[in-house]
Amino acid sequence: xxxxxxxxxxxxxxxxxxxxxxxxxxxxxxxxxxxxxxxxxxxxxxxxxxxxxxxxxxxxxxxxxxxxxxxxxxxxxxxxxxxxxxxxxxxxxxxxxxxxxxxxxxxxxxxxxxxxxxxxxxxxxxxxxxxxxxxxxxxxxxxxxxxxxxxxxxxxxxxxxxxxxxxxxxxxxxxxxxxxxxxxxxxxxxxxxxxxxxxxxxxxxxxxxxxxxxxxxxxxxxxxxxxxxxxxxxxxxxxxxxxxxxxxxxxxxxxxxxxxxxxxxxxxxxxxxxxxxxxxxxxxxxxxxxxxxxxxxxxxxxxxxxxxxxxxxxxxxxxxxxxxxxxxxxxxxxxxxxxxxxxxxxxxxxxxxxxxxxxxxxxxxxxxxxx
Amino acid sequence: xxxxxxxxxxxxxxxxxxxxxxxxxxxxxxxxxxxxxxxxxxxxxxxxxxxxxxxxxxxxxxxxxxxxxxxxxxxxxxxxxxxxxxxxxxxxxxxxxxxxxxxxxxxxxxxxxxxxxxxxxx
Numbered sequence: 001x002x003x004x005x006x007x008x009x010x011x012x013x014x015x016x017x018x019x020x021x022x023x024x025x026x027x028x029x030x031x032x033x034x035x036x037x038x039x040x041x042x043x044x045x046x047x048x049x050x051x052x053x054x055x056x057x058x059x060x061x062x063x064x065x066x067x068x069x070x071x072x073x074x075x076x077x078x079x080x081x082x083x084x085x086x087x088x089x090x091x092x093x094x095x096x097x098x099x100x101x102x103x104x105x106x107x108x109x110x111x112x113x114x115x116x117x118x119x120x121x122x123x124x125x126x127x128x129x130x131x132x133x134x135x136x137x138x139x140x141x142x143x144x145x146x147x148x149x150x151x152x153x154x155x156x157x158x159x160x161x162x163x164x165x166x167x168x169x170x171x172x173x174x175x176x177x178x179x180x181x182x183x184x185x186x187x188x189x190x191x192x193x194x195x196x197x198x199x200x201x202x203x204x205x206x207x208x209x210x211x212x213x214x215x216x217x218x219x220x221x222x223x224x225x226x227x228x229x230x231x232x233x234x235x236x237x238x239x240x241x242x243x244x245x246x247x248x249x250x251x252x253x254x255x256x257x258x259x260x261x262x263x264x265x266x267x268x269x270x271x272x273x274x275x276x277x278x279x280x281x282x283x284x285x286x287x288x289x290x291x292x293x294x295x296x297x298x299x300x301x302x303x304x305x306x307x308x309x310x311x312x313x314x315x316x317x318x319x320x321x322x323x324x325x326x327x328x329x330x331x332x333x334x335x336x337x338x339x340x341x342x343x344x345x346x347x348x349x350x351x352x353x354x355x356x357x358x359x360x361x362x363x364x365x366x367x368x369x370x371x
Numbered sequence: 372x373x374x375x376x377x378x379x380x381x382x383x384x385x386x387x388x389x390x391x392x393x394x395x396x397x398x399x400x401x402x403x404x405x406x407x408x409x410x411x412x413x414x415x416x417x418x419x420x421x422x423x424x425x426x427x428x429x430x431x432x433x434x435x436x437x438x439x440x441x442x443x444x445x446x447x448x449x450x451x452x453x454x455x456x457x458x459x460x461x462x463x464x465x466x467x468x469x470x471x472x473x474x475x476x477x478x479x480x481x482x483x484x485x486x487x488x489x490x491x492x493x
Binding site: 032033036037039040044094095096097098099100101102103104105111114115116118119122123125126127136137138139140144145162164165166167168169170171174177178181182184185188189192195196199200201252257258261262263265266336337340341344345348349352355356359360362363 | 389
């Protein structure tokens with residue numbers, strides 16, 4: 001269905017437009033540019049909508065966990081619809097709010113910081129495969145690209161903390177930077193484990209290496225690495241229980257305490273886009289991405305063979321997104337020295353040991369995963 | 372080959388533009404609809420109601436700096452592991468043992484750091 005819509009747009013809107021506007025020599029390039037832009041919009045717009053409704057889901061889920069109802073007043077067109085209009089109302093409110101720039105802040109850095117925070121969180125989606133064929137940039141260094149872009153997120157945080165020239169923002173920023181950096185090592189080692197198991201940096205090939213059945217997925221041989229990857233992802237996005245960088249009870253809001261209005265909400269979007277990215281990567285790297293969980297089971301495989309692969313990817317991603325909210329509602333906040341101890345003294349030794357284990361298993365060609 | 376990276380270039384440019392657009396529209400609409408009435412208290416950095424004592428670019432703990440240095444070392448190790456991990460099936464036992472020796476050296480360094488207390492945060 002998505003292909004059909006794309007083909008119609010490409011054939012009946014882009015092609016005549018290109019022929020009408022551009023000289024003959026440049027038409028191929030212009031067409032390629034337009035088609036790529038349409039594909040990018042087809043990724044970015046759903047991600048932004050997902051970000052908006054993820055905030056709604058967060059309030060709703062945490063509400064139910066705490067025995068409340070959550071937002072239920074703002075509806076659409078006069079209907080209440082369980083509060084589904086809430087994210088739109090929030091967006092309108094935030095756009096209309098004034099952006100206050102403190103007098104002794106560095107103005108240019110202050111404005112650049114949220115942009116630098118949002119851009120990598122979205123740009124990483126360029127290499128995410130949604131299906132066997134649906135991938136924007138099928139590059140052979142996909143995982144390296146994702147790792148590089150998730151590392152760039154720290155610049156937005158530290159520039160925001162520095163530019164604000166406020167003590168809370170500064171303390172929050174250095175805490176957050178040290179924490180992100182510490183957990184990035186554990187995350188990198190976990191990703192190396194996936195690489196060893198799959199033998200490729202291309203995300204599509206990593207998923208295809210897991211095909212077979214549920215026990216062929218990498219979560220089983222890489223279970224410790226998966227757990228560490230996901231917990232590092234939670235720490236990396238500064239989410240509860242690792243949210244000392246924001247720490248409402250001591251630092252008010254951490255690095256974005258001086259931000260208001262749209263500048264604040266861009267930071268907010270970046271955080272949620274990063275969470276969705278971590279969730280989709282967990283599904284791709286450890287839980288077989290778009291592969292059906294009923295693969296290899298005699299009867300069920302045929303019954304569910306009509307379900308598109310994208311559905312399975314979205315279902316798996318939603319489970320991990322739910323885990324983020326569940327963690328926030330359940331765990332008390334860690335102390336900073338405990339966070340650093342967990343990152344350096346627990347995760348790094350475990351990942352190094354498991355790297356040795358997994359590479360030995362690959363070298364001896366252990367079935368069913370590495371034969 | 373390299374043409375596969377073309378969409379990434381456009382993607383990067385587009386998300387940067389999008390971020391700039393969002394912040395710009397916030398600045399403009401916020402000016403118009405937010406009734407900006409700047410005064411000294413509103414534009415000073417937030418410190419729970421007190422006037423800001425001094426410049427916020429204060430001295431901070433040297434341990435943050437230490438974390439940054441340790442990060443560079445370990446991140447470099449990961450960069451070394453990436454090509455090895457991709458090629459492990461081709462390079463066989465020799466490649467496997469070479470990396471085990473490398474990891475052994477890394478672990479010795481890690482134990483030294485641990486014993487020296489570089490990883491403590493008390």
